[in-house]
Amino acid sequence: MxxxxxxxxxxxxxxxxxxxxxxxxxxxxxxxxxxxxxxxxxxxxxxxxxxxxxxxxxxxxxxxxxxxxxxxxxxxxxxxxxxxxxxxxxxxxxxxxxxxxxxxxxxxxxxxxxxxxxxxxxxxxxxxxxxxxxxxxxxxxxxxxxxxxxxxxxxxxxxxxxxxxxxxxxxxxxxxxxxxxxxxxxxxxxxxxxxxxxxxxxxxxxxxxxxxxxxxxxxxxIGTSHKMSVSVSGDREKAEEILNSFDGISNVVCVSSSAGTYNFEFDARLDEDDKKRLFFAFAEAMMPIMAQKEIETSLEDIFLELTKTREKEEGNDESNI
Amino acid sequence: MKAIFNREFNSYFTSMLGYVFLTIFLLLTGVMFYLVNIGYMTASMTGFFASVNRFALFFLPLLTMRLFSEDRKLKTDQLLITSPVSTWEIVLGKFFAAFGVLMTGVVITLIYPCVIAAHGSLPLAETINCYIGFILLCSVILAIGAFMSSLTESQIIAAAATYGALIFTVLLGSVSSYVSNETLVNILLWLSPIQRFSDFTLGIMNFEPIIYYLSLTGLFLFFTTMVFENRRLR
CATH class of the missing domain: 3.40.50.300 (P-loop containing nucleotide triphosphate hydrolases)
Structure with missing residues (x-):
C-alpha cells in the first residue's frame, strides 16, 4: 500500500x-x-x-x-x-x-x-x-x-x-x-x-x-540477556559474594535496601538447576530470599539498546576514519 | 476553492474582524461622502474616491494580515496542504474571501450615488469608472497584503510589512515631483498603483490601467503561491 x-x-x-x-x-x-x-x-x-x-x-x-x-x-x-x-x-x-x-x-x-x-x-x-x-x-x-x-x-x-x-x-x-x-x-x-x-x-x-x-x-x-532481581535478608557483602560466585550471573548491583534486606539486580543466564542452587546457597548461608523475580526486557530496553549500539557503531566508524 | 472561500469568509464574521472592518469602512466613506459631496454640493464622486483611496491603504491590511499567517501559526496550513487541493485554490480561496468582505462594504456604499441620483444628476460613466478603479486598486492592496501575510507567522508583522510596502508606493508618487528627468518620473509614477487611479476619474473607459491593476494583483497572488511552494521545499 x-x-x-x-x-x-x-x-x-x-x-x-x-x-x-x-x-x-x-x-x-x-x-x-x-x-x-x-x-x-x-x-x-x-x-x-x-x-x-x-x-x-x-x-x-x-x-x-x-x-x-x-x-x-x-x-x-x-x-x-x-x-x-x-x-x-x-x-x-x-x-x-x-x-x-x-x-x-x-x-x-x-x-x-x-x-x-x-x-x-x-x-x-x-x-x-x-x-x-x-x-x-x-x-x-x-x-x-x-x-x-x-x-x-x-x-x-x-x-x-x-x-x-x-x-x-x-x-x-x-x-x-x-x-x-x-x-x-x-x-x-x-x-x-x-x-x-x-x-x-x-x-x-x-x-x-x-x-x-x-x-x-x-x-x-535482545532477549538473550535476562535480568533478575533478588531480595535477600542478611549481610550485604556476603550476598554479593554468593551471587558473584555463580557463572551465569554478572553485573550485580544493589539497587535498594531496607532494614537489613538488600535488593540486587543482575544479568542472569540461569537454568532451573542454577536457580535451585542459588536458593540453597543462600539457605546455607542462613540468608533467606525474600523475593525473587525475572525482569522482562521491555520495549524501552530494546529501544535504548538498539539506539545505543547504533551510536557506538557510528562512533567507531568515525574513529576509524 | 469554494470550501476555503466559505470558511475564510465566515471566519471574518465569527471573529469581530469583519464587523470592525465594515464599521470603519462605512464610517469613513460616510464621513467622506458628507464632507466632499454634501459639503461641496457636488454630484461628482471623484473627490470622494480620491480621499477614500488614501484611507483604504490603512484599513485594507486589516483584512489580509491574518489570511495566511494565522494558518501557519495554528498549523492549519497542514490540513490545507495535505488535502487534495492545489496551491492556487488555497491562495485564491483566501484572497476572494477578503475581497468578498471588501465588496460587502462597497455594495453598501452604492447608497451614496443613489442619494445623489435622487436629488441631482449623477455623472454615471464617471461614477462607474471610479467604482471599477477603486475595486481594482483595493484588490492590488489585498494581494500585496496576502503576500506579506504568507511570509510570516505573525499578524502584526504581516500588517506592518503591508503598510511599509504601501507607504513606499505612495512615496514613489511624492518623490517623482522632485525628479527632473522625465523618463524617471514616468517610471516612478507608473510603479505607484495609487497614482494610476487618476486614469479612472476621467469617465473614459481605459483598459490600460485596468490591465495594470489586474496584472499587479495576479503577480502578488502568484508570489504568494510561490511562497507556499517554496516553504514545502525547505
Whole structure:
C-alpha cells in the first residue's frame, strides 16, 4: 500500500532523514518509533505531501507523491502532531468544511459526518466551538477530520500525546478498531503504546533506520540477556559474594535496601538447576530470599539498546576514519 | 476553492474582524461622502474616491494580515496542504474571501450615488469608472497584503510589512515631483498603483490601467503561491 525507498531529507548539510526505506502492507498497523527529533514527523509530513524531500521515492497505492500528489492526498487521512483545527469553528462546521476541502462525494453528507463523529465518540460536543474543547476532545476532532472521506490510509502522528490515561486507552481502542479495515502508520515515542496496537514496528533514530520487526520478535532479538532481581535478608557483602560466585550471573548491583534486606539486580543466564542452587546457597548461608523475580526486557530496553549500539557503531566508524 | 472561500469568509464574521472592518469602512466613506459631496454640493464622486483611496491603504491590511499567517501559526496550513487541493485554490480561496468582505462594504456604499441620483444628476460613466478603479486598486492592496501575510507567522508583522510596502508606493508618487528627468518620473509614477487611479476619474473607459491593476494583483497572488511552494521545499 505504501512504499518508501531511500527517502532522504536534508536541511542544508544536515540529514533529517538518511535513506529510509520501508513498506506498509494493506491492512497493517505500522508503529513508527523513535526519540524526539528522530525524523518521525518529517517522514509523515513527506508521505502526506506537506514537506518536500531531497531524494528517494514515496508511493501510495501506486501513485507517486511528486507526480500525482492529488491522488495520494485523496487516499490519506492525516492527523499531524498538532491537530490542524480552526479554533473559531464549531465541531460540526469544521468537519463539514473538511468534507468540502477533501472534495468528497457521498450520497449522504450528513450521515457520513455523523458516522465519523460516532466513531471517535464526539457526539456530545458536535455543536461546540473547537476553541473551548479540552485537549483530548481536540485530538479526537483532529482524528475525525482525518477520517472524513473514509480514506484507506491513516497517518497518525503521536495521537495520544497529552491525553489522560483514560483517553489514551479510548484512543488506542479506536485506532485498533480502525486498523481492521485501514492501513495505519502510527508514530510514538511511547513504546507500550506501539506494542499494544501495532503489528510491526520500525525504529528510527537521528534520521537513520535502526530496526524493523514485530514487537515480540524485537524482544526476542535482545532477549538473550535476562535480568533478575533478588531480595535477600542478611549481610550485604556476603550476598554479593554468593551471587558473584555463580557463572551465569554478572553485573550485580544493589539497587535498594531496607532494614537489613538488600535488593540486587543482575544479568542472569540461569537454568532451573542454577536457580535451585542459588536458593540453597543462600539457605546455607542462613540468608533467606525474600523475593525473587525475572525482569522482562521491555520495549524501552530494546529501544535504548538498539539506539545505543547504533551510536557506538557510528562512533567507531568515525574513529576509524 | 469554494470550501476555503466559505470558511475564510465566515471566519471574518465569527471573529469581530469583519464587523470592525465594515464599521470603519462605512464610517469613513460616510464621513467622506458628507464632507466632499454634501459639503461641496457636488454630484461628482471623484473627490470622494480620491480621499477614500488614501484611507483604504490603512484599513485594507486589516483584512489580509491574518489570511495566511494565522494558518501557519495554528498549523492549519497542514490540513490545507495535505488535502487534495492545489496551491492556487488555497491562495485564491483566501484572497476572494477578503475581497468578498471588501465588496460587502462597497455594495453598501452604492447608497451614496443613489442619494445623489435622487436629488441631482449623477455623472454615471464617471461614477462607474471610479467604482471599477477603486475595486481594482483595493484588490492590488489585498494581494500585496496576502503576500506579506504568507511570509510570516505573525499578524502584526504581516500588517506592518503591508503598510511599509504601501507607504513606499505612495512615496514613489511624492518623490517623482522632485525628479527632473522625465523618463524617471514616468517610471516612478507608473510603479505607484495609487497614482494610476487618476486614469479612472476621467469617465473614459481605459483598459490600460485596468490591465495594470489586474496584472499587479495576479503577480502578488502568484508570489504568494510561490511562497507556499517554496516553504514545502525547505
Amino acid at each position: 505504501i512504499t518508501i525507498s531511500n527517502l532522504t531529507k536534508k536541511y542544508g548539510d544536515k540529514y533529517a532523514l538518511d535513506h529510509i526505506s520501508f513498506d506498509v502492507k494493506k491492512g497493517e498497523i505500522l508503529g513508527f518509533l523513535g526519540p524526539n527529533g528522530a525524523g518521525k514527523s518529517t517522514t509523515m509530513n513527506i508521505i502526506t505531501g506537506y514537506t518536500a524531500y531531497t531524494d528517494g521515492t514515496v508511493n501510495v497505492d501506486g501513485y507517486d507523491i511528486v507526480e500525482n500528489p492529488v491522488e495520494v492526498k485523496k487516499r490519506i487521512g492525516y492527523l499531524p502532531e498538532i491537530p490542524p483545527l480552526y479554533l473559531d469553528m464549531l465541531v460540526w462546521d469544521y468537519l463539514d468544511f473538511v468534507y468540502d476541502l477533501k472534495k468528497i462525494k457521498t450520497d449522504n453528507r450528513k450521515e457520513h459526518i455523523q458516522n465519523v463523529i460516532d466513531t471517535v465518540k464526539i457526539d456530545d460536543v458536535k455543536k461546540r466551538k473547537i476553541g473551548n474543547l479540552s485537549k483530548g476532545y481536540r485530538q479526537r476532532v483532529g482524528l475525525a477530520g482525518a477520517l472524513i472521506g473514509n480514506p484507506p490510509v491513516l497517518i497518525l502522528d503521536e495521537p495520544t500525546v497529552g491525553l489522560d490515561p483514560k483517553q489514551i486507552i479510548e484512543m488506542r481502542s479506536v485506532i485498533k478498531e480502525l486498523g481492521k479495515e485501514k492501513t495505519i502508520i502510527l508514530s510514538s515515542h511511547i513504546l507500550s503504546e506501539i506494542s499494544a496496537v501495532c503489528n510491526r514496528v520500525i525504529i528510527i533514530n537521528k534520521g537513520k533506520f535502526v530496526a524493523e520487526d514485530t514487537p515480540s520478535n524485537l524482544s526476542a532479538m
